[in-house]
Amino acid sequence: MPIIVEYLFLWFLFYSFCGWVYESILVSVQQRRPVNRGFLNGPLCPIYGTGAVMAVVLLGGISNPLVLFLVSAVGACVLEYFTSWAMERLFHARWWDYSHFRFNLNGRICLLGALVFGVGGVVIVDVVQPEVARVTAMIPLVAVHWLFVTLFAATVVDTIVTVVGIVHFEESLEQFRAIAAKYGDAMRERVGDVVDGATGLAGGVATGVAGVASAASDAFGGVPGRVGEKVGESLHSGLSSGREMSTELMMRLREAAGSVFSRQQRRMIASFPRLRASRNNESLEQLREAFEQLRRRG
Incomplete structure (x- = not known):
């Protein structure tokens, strides 16, 4: 397996964890109680990891910050809308709803979220990812292999347990x-x-x-x-x-x-x-x- 795939997966886990921290803090403040915001049992929000890795791979060559902002905002909204639709079709439930926000589309996405994701795309591609790539490059390849195998297996098991537990x-x-x-x-x-x-x-x-x-x-x-x-x-x-x-x-x-x-x-x-x-x-x-x-x- 190419080493780049292993790096991409490790980056996916990192950004999924960052998304979990962000969502948990945000919702905990809104609800005035501790909320574990992860879809999986582990501290991960996969939609954030997926979006971030896609931005790194597809948008890394964009040098204009404004263009990067717009493409990130639109791309993140498309990903969020599709994810909301797919999860509702699979589990017969709407997991998040932006109907209480102005300028929303069917409650699945909203303008405020697009602005946040646009800024996030610029920060990730231009500021965060270069440092993440530098740090992961310092990890010995043998350790990268073991981390990939172990964490990938754990993530797959977590996903299966979660889906089986909520499918009914x-x-x-x-x-x-x-x-x-x-x-x-x-x-x-x-x-x-x-x-x-x-x-x-x-x-x-x-x-x-x-x-x-x-x-x-x-x-x-x-x-x-x-x-x-x-x-x-x-x-x-x-x-x-x-x-x-x-x-x-x-x-x-x-x-x-x-x-x-x-x-x-x-x-x-x-x-x-x-x-x-x-x-x-x-x-x-x-x-x-x-x-x-x-x-x-x-």
Whole structure:
């Protein structure tokens, strides 16, 4: 195998790791929580490595920074759009969505991303890659061979494990939808009982308000206002029960997710906050909301 292929693969891993660092920091700041943004289990975002290596190979001969910027921006958008489309066709889910950005195309790419990738292409080709090539050239060829074989095998295994783990994501989401519907019906019945009890209590108080008022002076030391305090405590108790049952529902949804979704699928839901399913997306949003409420409540 030509040595250049081994170097290209090592460069691919380097830029994939840099992309993972960039994406993880960016999304963690946006979500205000740590987010492991890698598509693979390892700290890699392959789309960044692919784009960077393609820029190095195809655009290395462009000396005009403006032309390099424009070609990098357009090329990166084409790569991102195709990757988004292909992954949605394969896994029946949209992994990222730029619909909330202005000047986007079907939510797959946006103008801001094109500008970032254009600048990134100039920096990589003119600034970063010469140093990366210099450092990798200093590695003994035997070490390059072993690094290539070891890391290539690990990447292939990681890719297979990831794809196998998420390929049935749509079926898992359907199972979760059925379980969530069952839990939701049960919780609504229990909440309804609490609401009926609280309503009956309020009605009884209204019907017997005259008698309660006359007895208040004796029962509460001549301070009728304490009757309102007792009624308020009862209603507050009912509302607290509703909150507890809401938390119980969230816990049950989390347990259901743990039993239905594979580890890879759960990791994807956490890693891609804007992941959107082609079917049963409402159930996915419900699960994400449950996780978020549980996180806020500690």
